[in-house]
């Protein structure tokens with residue numbers, strides 16, 4: 001058995017906007033969203049085992065190892081490929097959980113990409129994206145590897161070019177359950193953005209909307225409070241189904257200044273917007 005650990009990043013994402021444009025028969029919502037990777041990551045370390053076992057060496061508090069998305073991703077690839085090899089997994093979490101930053105999904109995508117390489121299972125990126133979709137609607141974009149305009153339930157992806165930017169990301173300290181928020185959104189209709197080109201909307205931060213934000217702000221006053229605080233500096237937005245809120249800035253200096261003012265009261269970080277996933281072209 002080999003004990004050599006390979007280390008891989010799993011970056012967070014922001015939804016620079018999120019429109020809900022319909023609902024599927026199975027209850028999933030049809031979205032229009034822009035995913036941007038940011039330079040703030042978990043780290044996944046993997047070691048190939050020849051006994052076929054998948055072992056998470058440091059389970060997350062409150063998440064059963066078998067439910068952890070890294071373990072589920074490894075098992076899925078193992079079952080699909082009938083690969084006799086296993087893996088030991090070490091996970092260093094930095095991305096807050098349930099924050100709308102896609103941490104769990106990104107961890108899963110990194111495991112699929114990395115084990116496909118280490119186990120030599122030779123699946124294409126498209127095949128891995130399809131596998132990832134079984135684990136969560138957010139997983140495919142991390143395998144796609146480029147900032148993307150997503151439609152469908154978030155799995156139909158088109159590369160999008162985004163300007164350099166820095167982000168102040170604040171965690172309001174509450175955990176927002178994604179499924180419940182979509183349920184509460186229920187009958188609300190689409191916003192006036194319908195028909196306006198996404199590229200036009202992206203030009204300024206003022207035009208960007210997250211359809212889930214009013215629902216979350218209503219249920220979680222802490223989210224509303226952070227939005228109000230950040231409004232002093234620009235046009236903040238919630239990411240995904242929350243709870244994190246971000247403000248796009250043109251420079252690191254500007255972002256650092258805003259974060260400094262916020263950090264007396266709130267937890268968060270400053271991160272650079274990436275042009276692509278750090279593993280694109282590597283595995």
Ligand SMILES: C[C@@](CO)(OP(=O)(O)O)[C@H](O)COP(=O)(O)OP(=O)(O)OC[C@H]1O[C@@H](n2ccc(N)nc2=O)[C@H](O)[C@@H]1O
Nearest residue numbers: 028029100101102136137138153154178179182240241242
């Ligand atoms: C809202 C978004 C936006 O990027 O991000 P997060 O806030 O979770 O990061 C995603 O669409 C979330 O993706 P993900 O977190 O992978 O969700 P999943 O596990 O697939 O779904 C959780 C639940 O949310 C609901 N759901 C999810 C996605 C979608 N397009 N429509 C839905 O109605 C479903 O009820 C589903 O059971």
Ligand SMILES: Nc1ncnc2c1ncn2[C@@H]1O[C@H](COP(=O)(O)OP(=O)(O)O)[C@@H](O)[C@H]1O
Nearest residue numbers: 068069070097098099100101102103104105107
């Ligand atoms: N490796 C993992 N990292 C984070 N969360 C995980 C992981 N595996 C399973 N989960 C579960 O997924 C939930 C959503 O986590 P995450 O993807 O970080 O948030 P979000 O979907 O809001 O971006 C967590 O609350 C946790 O119960």
